[in-house]
Amino acid sequence: MIKATDLTKFYHVSEVKQGRFATLRSFVSGKGRKVPAVSDMSFEIPRGGFVGYIGPNGAGKSTTIKMLTGILHPDGGTVEVAGLSPQKQRKEVARKIGVVFGQRTQLWWDLPTRDSFELLAAMYKVGQQEYDKAMEVYGELLGLHEFLDTPVRKLSLGQRMRADLCAALLHDPDVVFLDEPTIGLDVTAKNRIRSFLKDLNEREQKTILLTTHDMDDIEQLCKQIIIINHGQKVYDGTLESLREMYPLPSVLEVEYHGAVEELLLPNGAQFDPSRGVARISFDKRKTKPLELMERMGQCGEVRDIRVQTPKIEDVISEMYERPQVQLV
Numbered sequence: 001m002i003k004a005t006d007l008t009k010f011y012h013v014s015e016v017k018q019g020r021f022a023t024l025r026s027f028v029s030g031k032g033r034k035v036p037a038v039s040d041m042s043f044e045i046p047r048g049g050f051v052g053y054i055g056p057n058g059a060g061k062s063t064t065i066k067m068l069t070g071i072l073h074p075d076g077g078t079v080e081v082a083g084l085s086p087q088k089q090r091k092e093v094a095r096k097i098g099v100v101f102g103q104r105t106q107l108w109w110d111l112p113t114r115d116s117f118e119l120l121a122a123m124y125k126v127g128q129q130e131y132d133k134a135m136e137v138y139g140e141l142l143g144l145h146e147f148l149d150t151p152v153r154k155l156s157l158g159q160r161m162r163a164d165l166c167a168a169l170l171h172d173p174d175v176v177f178l179d180e181p182t183i184g185l186d187v188t189a190k191n192r193i194r195s196f197l198k199d200l201n202e203r204e205q206k207t208i209l210l211t212t213h214d215m216d217d218i219e220q221l222c223k224q225i226i227i228i229n230h231g232q233k234v235y236d237g238t239l240e241s242l243r244e245m246y247p248l249p250s251v252l253e254v255e256y257h258g259a260v261e262e263l264l265l266p267n268g269a270q271f272d273p274s275r276g277v278a279r280i281s282f283d284k285r286k287t288k289p290l291e292l293m294e295r296m297g298q299c300g301e302v303r304d305i306r307v308q309t310p311k312i313e314d315v316i317s318e319m320y321e322r323p324q325v326q327l328v
């Protein structure tokens with residue numbers, strides 16, 4: 001559904017001159033150098049894929065998305081979205097894709113939310129029946145009815161994001177690009193958006209490319225992740241495989257009620273008597289959590305058991321700290 005081959009983009013950076021009017025003179029002279037923002041990026045996303053496109057600030061994520069959506073022309077390589085070229089068939093591609101930028105809205109600030117939807121539907125030439133159906137389905141799933149007559153500028157961030165999602169889906173696109181759709185939202189609003197996106201992908205088979213710095217979005221939603229750093233792809237695969245390549249310990253915490261036979265605790269377990277909690281790090285590939293739980297369970301009366309798997313942030317930092325491992 002999405003295919004990028006050797007995608008490359010350079011930005012022109014002006015040479016900084018010294019002295020009076022330096023910025024103006026740099027601008028006028030046109031002198032500068034080409035800096036790569038994305039280099040030889042290749043990946044494929046199948047129909048119905050849900051991909052997390054992640055990387056540190058300035059890694060090249062937005063630049064890639066701008067090339068995939070036809071906003072920017074690549075300096076090298078090719079892009080195909082739903083079998084079309086976003087550069088050569090921009091209008092056709094616009095009908096096939098929906099885009100949500102968490103930091104910006106495509107809705108009209110002063111108009112009631114409903115009017116924005118009607119304008120967008122007219123722009124995309126969405127038929128009345130198709131529009132009514134989209135409003136019925138998405139209006140219900142996203143809970144839009146309570147604020148359809150409210151001007152966009154008066155919506156809360158969570159409401160605005162839900163409205164933006166609906167706006168991006170009115171013309172029934174096959175592919176949805178989401179750039180930080182949960183940014184700034186509270187936990188409840190994030191969960192609402194996430195369950196909507198999960199459903200959209202599973203039930204309607206929409207292909208979704210999600211850019212986010214929120215690793216919970218990635219863990220809860222994405223079947224595939226692509227990691228970009230300094231404009232280059234450093235990983236493309238599942239989260240599970242990444243965890244296997246960069247194994248970090250899981251942690252088992254057992255909270256006891258009353259006395260504890262500390263001597264029976266397995267080697268490496270640390271007991272905090274003030275909390276009545278024993279904690280042990282273990283490698284899931286070597287030790288079965290259930291066996292460990294049973295052993296720890298024999299040391300006292302168990303009140304609660306918690307297993308923490310390594311956070312994806314930690315796995316990714318581990319990956320950056322061990323660059324000698326070539327992942328792709």
Ligand SMILES: Nc1ncnc2c1ncn2[C@@H]1O[C@H](COP(=O)(O)OP(=O)(O)OP(=O)(O)O)[C@@H](O)[C@H]1O
Nearest residue numbers: 011012013037055056057058059060061062063064
């Ligand atoms: N218009 C531009 N002119 C010059 N350089 C640019 C321009 N836009 C982006 N860059 C540079 O290109 C690189 C990639 O930027 P990009 O915005 O694609 O990164 P990003 O991964 O989306 O970052 P973030 O997570 O902060 O949004 C950065 O070094 C950035 O400074």
